[in-house]
Amino acid sequence: MEFLYSLFSFFYQFGDAFAFLVLSACGLAVIFGMMGVINLAHGEFILCGAYVSTSATHMGVPLPIAIALGSLAAGIAGMIVEVVVIRPLYKRPLDTIVATWGISMIVTQGTLIVLGTTMAGSGTPFGSFSVGDYSYSIYRIVLMVMALVTLAALWLMFTKTRFGILARATIQVPHVAEALGVNTNLIYSLTFGLGAALAGLAGGLYAPTMTLVPTMGAAFMVEAFVTVVVGGADIFLGTAPAAVVLGFIKASLTSWQGQLAGQIGMLIAVIIVIRILPRGISGKILKERA
Amino acid sequence: MTRKLISTASVLATLLSFAGPMAAQAADPIKIGVLEDQSGDFALATIGKVHGIQLATKEINDAGGIAGRPIELVIYDTQSDNTRYQEFMRRVLQRDKVDVVFAGFSSASREAYRPIVNQFDGLAFYNNQYEGGVCDANMIVTGAVPEQQFSTLIPYMMEKYGKNVYTIAADYNFGQISAEWVRNIVKENGGTMVGEEFIPLGVSQFSQTIQNIQGAKPDFVVTLLVGTAQSSYYEQAGSANLDLPMASSVNVGQGYEHKRFTPPSLKDMYATVNYVEEIDTPESKAFVEKFHAMFPDEPYINQEAENSYAAVYLYKEMVEKAGGSTALADVRATLADGNLCYDAPEGKMCIDPKSQHTSHTIYLAHVNADHSIEFPKTWDDIKPYWLGDVGCDLTKSDPSDQYTPSHLPSN
Structure with missing residues (x-):
């Protein structure tokens, strides 16, 4: 019995790390992995989602709708940023670093000046349950489920819908897509907006469990970039397996030696993976298939 | 004609040269550099410190300044970044030529700027609770230290809840050294560290x-x-229903968690603080009222805001005792008899000449299930004795070092 309790505990921790990696990385996988824009303002889209959803909760909106509102707000903000700042910078990845970093600093400091140092949290819903000696938060199970739902929804969107096919066509060979009558500018905006909305979703989902401060986006950045870099360009063949590998390493090392070991282990794993597989896990899979 | 002009000019020049120093003494402000x-990441806990300094400055200037000279603040935003501290510390000491600097939140930032204060032989106030041990003639510390916070808190908790203790601490000099203090005090009281x-x-x-x-x-x-x-x-x-009592020297009093x-995520948190806005004395209430009159949107007045406010008054006391001089040797000489005190909102604060740290009234703050605060215990006039006991005596020598229980003075 003791063994089963420990096993459950391990799976819970692994699921928790996996959910955090997937949800922080999905938006970045679309914007950085697919579109090639190195988006250092990723954390600020997460911030946007978290602040909008928490404000909505304070106004009495039920949590699921509040989270959807946060995601929507981040998506709209993303489309505006794409049109105003990013559009001239496709194919200039180094310039996108500077531009998005600037946006990140403006948003962080702007939020501090306008909304103050902190926003009151909405509190984690659903309470807790016990297995053996350990008690667990139910909401974190919801987060794990949401990570899987997000991956499934993205897969359906990119493979089964017209938008998904147009988006993939536009990003692979833009001029041919354009010649075939696709409004590529619109597709770029929508895809960037989708990435931002996914970041906003992560913000909205994690907002009830975290300190709400203007710098909160930074807490997601390392995990998001690490997952996308390890995964490579493809969300399903890349981000999801990368989150499994990194989540496993992080959860085992953290339970064995604490947070510091977990962080170090995860980063060492990244160094090893990009040394052996320079184009990430999905690059390896796709190359073998081709 | 030319001669007349020259002579007029020379008369004017002579007059000015007489007037010059006198005017300078009457009107030249005392400059305080503020690096916070x-x-x-730290802004939440430290913006109030700047406001505390601004409030004290306004009060002192309205009442005629320090020894008749107004205070002028030179404020820079250090952006929670240690390299900014070094940059701005050089700037305030070299270019702005301030008389004193009030600087620093994290211990990492303090250790980043301290060598620069030593290099220019300046004077810096560190108005923050910390892990203790800085024995440096160029530093005055108004925040509380472990012998004030832990030797009160940990025995109380062990008596009330039991002897098995688990520490989680931020991984840098503050957390590491504070955890060492906790470990030692737990051991002295016959307890066990079950984890760290x-x-x-x-x-x-x-989660993990x-x-x-x-x-x-x-x-x-x-x-x-x-x-x-x-x-x-x-x-x-809280959401995982951990439901264990907690003890802290930094939380509540600093980050108003x-x-x-x-509620009830901070239920049964016990923190030893030298000030929080809930303290129910007339002095504290008057302070909160003044603070909110000047900064109506202040979310919380934490202990570091009060330390910073009191530090301006302590400095005023030092300069006035030194006959208006702001030279380091003169202001330090005023500490020698141990009677440099100020009646702060928390109670009386006095600077100890050996360590240049400050005595405090320590309040045990207990967070209830609804997140209201009660004070089950108060310790009056707790002295920062540890540095003096282990052999730091700044009246005799200045090692400019930081000591810890495992790094003691060699003599």
Whole structure:
């Protein structure tokens, strides 16, 4: 019995790390992995989602709708940023670093000046349950489920819908897509907006469990970039397996030696993976298939 | 004609040269450099410190200044970034030529700027609670230190809840040295450390840490978490129903977590503070009222805001006792008899000449399930004795070192 309790505990921790990696990385996988824009303002889209959803909760909106509102707000903000700042910078990845970093600093400091140092949290819903000696938060199970739902929804969107096919066509060979009558500018905006909305979703989902401060986006950045870099360009063949590998390493090392070991282990794993597989896990899979 | 002009000019020049120094003495302001984090991860706990300094400055200037000279503040935002501290410390000492600097939140930032204060032989006030041990003639510390916070708090907790202790601490000099203090005090009182974990700054996910704590079955947890990312711990521990009493020297009194998180995530948190705005004395109430009159949107007045406010008055006392001189040797000489005191909102604060640290009234703040605060215990006039006991005596020599229980003066 003791063994089963420990096993459950391990799976819970692994699921928790996996959910955090997937949800922080999905938006970045679309914007950085697919579109090639190195988006250092990723954390600020997460911030946007978290602040909008928490404000909505304070106004009495039920949590699921509040989270959807946060995601929507981040998506709209993303489309505006794409049109105003990013559009001239496709194919200039180094310039996108500077531009998005600037946006990140403006948003962080702007939020501090306008909304103050902190926003009151909405509190984690659903309470807790016990297995053996350990008690667990139910909401974190919801987060794990949401990570899987997000991956499934993205897969359906990119493979089964017209938008998904147009988006993939536009990003692979833009001029041919354009010649075939696709409004590529619109597709770029929508895809960037989708990435931002996914970041906003992560913000909205994690907002009830975290300190709400203007710098909160930074807490997601390392995990998001690490997952996308390890995964490579493809969300399903890349981000999801990368989150499994990194989540496993992080959860085992953290339970064995604490947070510091977990962080170090995860980063060492990244160094090893990009040394052996320079184009990430999905690059390896796709190359073998081709 | 030319001759007349020249002679007029020389008369004027002579007049000016007489008037010059006199005018300078009457009107030249005393410059205080203020280096605090007004943006970045620490801003939440430190913007109030700047406001505390501004409030004290306004009060002193309205009442005629320090020895008849007004205070002028030179404020820079250090952005929670240690290299900014070094940059701005050089700037205030070299270019702005301030008389004194009030600087620093994290211990990492203090250790980053301290060598620069030593190099220019300046005077810096560190108005923050910290892990203790800085024995440096160029530094005056108004914040509380471990012998004031832990030797009161840990025995109280062990008596009330039990002898098995688990520490989670931020992984840098503050957390490491504070954890060492906790370890020693627990051992002296016959307790056991059932676990210890150091958390890198910026970590925000604590699921596994919470489980490690549950596995070790402590009677209470000592939380020495720093920065806004780490404070997510409380919400996550609360939602996992960890339900253990907590003890801290930094939380509540610094980051007002009980105001920011939904009850009851901070239930049964005990913190030793030298000030929080809930303290129910007439002096404290008057202070809160003055503070809110000048800064109506201040979310919380924490102990570091009060330390910073009191530090301006302590400095005023020093300069006036030194006959208006701001030279380092003169102001330090005023500390010698140990009677340099100020009646702060918390109670009386006095600067100890040996360590240049400050005595405090220590309040035990207990967070209730609804996040209101009660004070089950108060310790009056707790002295910063440890440095003096281990052999730091700044009236005799200036090692400019930081001592810890495992790094003691060699004599």
